[in-house]
């Protein structure tokens with residue numbers, strides 16, 4: 001844990017002016033694992049119409065600002081999420097949908113589903129629920145926009161600052177060399 | 187043929203089968219010894235059970251046995267047939283049926299990964315679904331999933347930040 005710096009990170013000065021514009025044009029990349037993806041089509045299309053907030057879906061990570069994790073992640077998909085996240089350009093934000101990325105949800109005792117996403121990539125905002133309804137998702141988006149405006153959504157800076165800590169956590173689950181059950185419970 | 191006739195037919199043409207039970211009007215099951223599995227499956231394939239729908243296994247830890255289950259389907263009779271056999275739990279191995287149905291290669295690879303059963307004749311033992319697995323196969327009953335999850339992913343704690 002000592003790898004994790006306690007430095008307070010915040011956007012200041014010129015960044016704040018940029019943030020004012022950034023928050024109005026968020027392009028979203030959704031990584032549809034788990035059950036959560038079914039709530040996205042109504043959020044995006046005419047029923048709840050995400051576009052009125054200036055948000056739109058984006059097909060590739062390099063042009064996206066926002067990564068949406070929509071549910072549980074198995075180890076295999078975690079690896080892909082990390083690749084995707086690292087491909088995205090700064091500034092970038094992560095929203096985790098549902099209770100699975102927070103504490104494992106109903107998969108808390110599964111041997112292949114991770115329990116806490118924030119250990120492996122920085123999560124700016126978690127929306128709890130199983131599954132959160134489109135209203136909750138939209139409220140989450142608005143909250144993220146506020147965070148961006150206030151300069152508090154600095155997950156990507158945390159990732160740079162504490163890269164060693166994140167990398168260590170990622171390796172501890174993805175690159176095991178010994179049987180897990182011979183180790184200690186964390 | 188309806189199910190009754192089909193059961194009669196199998197009994198008459200494949201000697202030494204007693205354990206043949208009807209489950210409901212569309213399903214019935216056969217239990218055979220491990221040594222006869224290839225014989226019965228090739229006999230059934232010739233009698234119009236052309237589709238191998240699934241291979242799976244059940245771990246009976248108290249009886250020290252593993253049950254291997256083959257599910258066959260016949261489009262002609264519209265019947266599902268479950269063929270079961272029991273093998274030793276300590277050294278689980280059984281003849282591969284990949285020469286009867288080619289798709290069995292995949293199913294056997296999957297069962298090998300999750301139950302640790304050795305299919306003699308099927309050399310494809312590459313992992314299929316799990317990532318970097320080093321422990322005992324996860325669907326064995328003595329595998330402690332909660333402890334595994336707590337050890338590798340950590341118990342949920344409140345954030346300190």
Ligand code: SF4
Pocket residue numbers: 034035036070071072097098099100101105106129130131
């Ligand atoms: S939180 Fe619920 S709906 Fe979402 S992925 Fe987990 S189990 Fe599925």
